[in-house]
Amino acid sequence: MTSLNEADRQFALHPFTNLSGHQADGPFIIEKGDGVYVWDDQGNRLLEGMAGLWCTSLGFNEQRLIDAAAKQFAQLPYSHMFTHRSTPPAIELSKRLVEMAPEGIGKAFFVNSGSEAVDTAVKMAWYYNNALGRTAKKTIIARLRGYHGVTVAAGSLTGLPYAQDGFDLPAIPVMHVETPHHYRHAEQGESEEAYASRLAQSLDDQIMKAGADTIAAFIAEPVMGAGGVVIPPKTYFEKVQAVLKKHDILFIADEVICGFGRTGNTWGSDTYNIQPDIMTCAKQLSSAYLPIGAVLVSDHLYDTFQDYSDKLGVFGTGTTYGGHPVSAAVALETLNIYESDNIFSHVKARAPHFKERVQALQNHPLVGQARSVGLIGAIELVADKSTKEQYPAEQKMAAKVMAAARKRNLILRATPGDSVAFCPPLIINDDQIDEMFDAVADALNDVHSSL
Numbered sequence: 001m002t003s004l005n006e007a008d009r010q011f012a013l014h015p016f017t018n019l020s021g022h023q024a025d026g027p028f029i030i031e032k033g034d035g036v037y038v039w040d041d042q043g044n045r046l047l048e049g050m051a052g053l054w055c056t057s058l059g060f061n062e063q064r065l066i067d068a069a070a071k072q073f074a075q076l077p078y079s080h081m082f083t084h085r086s087t088p089p090a091i092e093l094s095k096r097l098v099e100m101a102p103e104g105i106g107k108a109f110f111v112n113s114g115s116e117a118v119d120t121a122v123k124m125a126w127y128y129n130n131a132l133g134r135t136a137k138k139t140i141i142a143r144l145r146g147y148h149g150v151t152v153a154a155g156s157l158t159g160l161p162y163a164q165d166g167f168d169l170p171a172i173p174v175m176h177v178e179t180p181h182h183y184r185h186a187e188q189g190e191s192e193e194a195y196a197s198r199l200a201q202s203l204d205d206q207i208m209k210a211g212a213d214t215i216a217a218f219i220a221e222p223v224m225g226a227g228g229v230v231i232p233p234k235t236y237f238e239k240v241q242a243v244l245k246k247h248d249i250l251f252i253a254d255e256v257i258c259g260f261g262r263t264g265n266t267w268g269s270d271t272y273n274i275q276p277d278i279m280t281c282a283k284q285l286s287s288a289y290l291p292i293g294a295v296l297v298s299d300h301l302y303d304t305f306q307d308y309s310d311k312l313g314v315f316g317t318g319t320t321y322g323g324h325p326v327s328a329a330v331a332l333e334t335l336n337i338y339e340s341d342n343i344f345s346h347v348k349a350r351a352p353h354f355k356e357r358v359q360a361l362q363n364h365p366l367v368g369q370a371r372s373v374g375l376i377g378a379i380e381l382v383a384d385k386s387t388k389e390q391y392p393a394e395q396k397m398a399a400k401v402m403a404a405a406r407k408r409n410l411i412l413r414a415t416p417g418d419s420v421a422f423c424p425p426l427i428i429n430d431d432q433i434d435e436m437f438d439a440v441a442d443a444l445n446d447v448h449s450s451l
């Protein structure tokens with residue numbers, strides 16, 4: 001336990017935080033970590049059921065990542081990638097990412113966060129279409145409840161009011177289409193496949209109405225994360241992709257949460273049969289030990305970029321820290337560990353037990369739907385299971401479950417749609433999965449008995 005002065009705790013302006021509540025309560029301080037656990041400043045050990053912000057895949061004290069960073073710091077603590085410059089870790093990492101990526105992806109462009117990756121993907125979609133003379137193709141289609149970050153373009157695509165209100169977003173041309181949430185939005189008796197067909201038809205109709213010549217790209221998380229862990233209905237992405245192909249609209253797969261094993265395969269795009277033109281990734285790329293993201297670009301886009309940059313003189317985008325050698329070295333070592341320790345197979349092997357424990361929560365009186373894929377899941381809380389009616393928003397039921405879990409030394413996250421999300425480090429074992437869901441069940445009982 002360290003002793004931080006009470007008054008010193010009020011200088012930081014916290015993201016996604018109620019500022020008055022923070023003024024009253026102060027920060028929740030995490031001081032150290034080990035495996036899937038973290039310790040707060042009161043000495044409590046908590047199971048990190050959200051892997052931080054869906055990102056610390058290898059847990060909180062992976063020595064090989066610490067060593068990789070130290071080694072690179074000693075060798076070369078900074079260089080950049082502007083004007084043809086590179087470093088050995090950036091070169092190796094780009095090769096590894098392209099080799100891991102779905103077929104057709106040929107280049108990796110480095111950034112420092114998921115939001116930057118998404119903003120860059122949008123710029124690339126515009127650059128590509130401008131290069132082809134299709135200068136009216138500007139709108140990006142995103143989904144309600146999708147989360148793509150907070151920078152001006154990414155924040156515009158995010159389909160969650162709490163991340164836009166007060167900030168004059170959206171600030172770029174965006175069309176938000178339906179959330180593909182079968183449990184909540186399918187019609188009575190409608191199969192997942194029929195619901196997916198209806199959504200694809202609706203997408204087609206909306207594109208036709210706006211004019212395909214005004215639409216540059218469609219962006220989607222394979223599984224919506226921050227919007228409440230919304231798992232797509234069967235055949236959804238196949239049908240959506242057919243519509244986009246017909247209208248010559250690019251597919252941007254936002255793999256910032258799903259990438260690197262979260263859904264049981266390397267990419268969420270593998271799990272859901274997506275063939276993206278552009279992919280964004282970050283978070284688990286370095287197990288979040290250092291900030292790094294990447295935009296992965298298909299060959300056919302790159303060829304057009306090359307011609308256009310010849311015409312303009314330069315591919316004119318990039319950031320000071322993009323491809324930072326220490327971040328790149330840590331990311332590279334993260335990918336080495338995924339391979340040497342068979343982390344993605346470990347996720348596949350743990351997923352049935354995880355699913356079983358998530359599904360068991362479905363029997364709880366507060367839970368309307370329990371859902372999961374790989375090592376990500378959620379429960380959706382309802383007041384009435386038969387009508388799926390939710391509690392009034394002011395009751396903040398998901399936040400209550402999150403707070404009750406905290407008291408039981410488990411970190412969870414309340415997400416929109418009164419859903420409580422689960423996303424532990426990928427290294428979690430079966431005993432820890434049991435410990436996690438025993439605590440979830442206890443937290444649900446605590447909240448239920450307090451009603």
Ligand SMILES: Cc1ncc(COP(=O)(O)O)c(C=O)c1O
Nearest residue numbers: 113114115147148149221256257
């Ligand atoms: C799918 C997705 N895209 C983009 C982002 C933004 O990433 P960052 O917070 O690193 O900017 C997030 C963050 O949670 C995300 O979940």
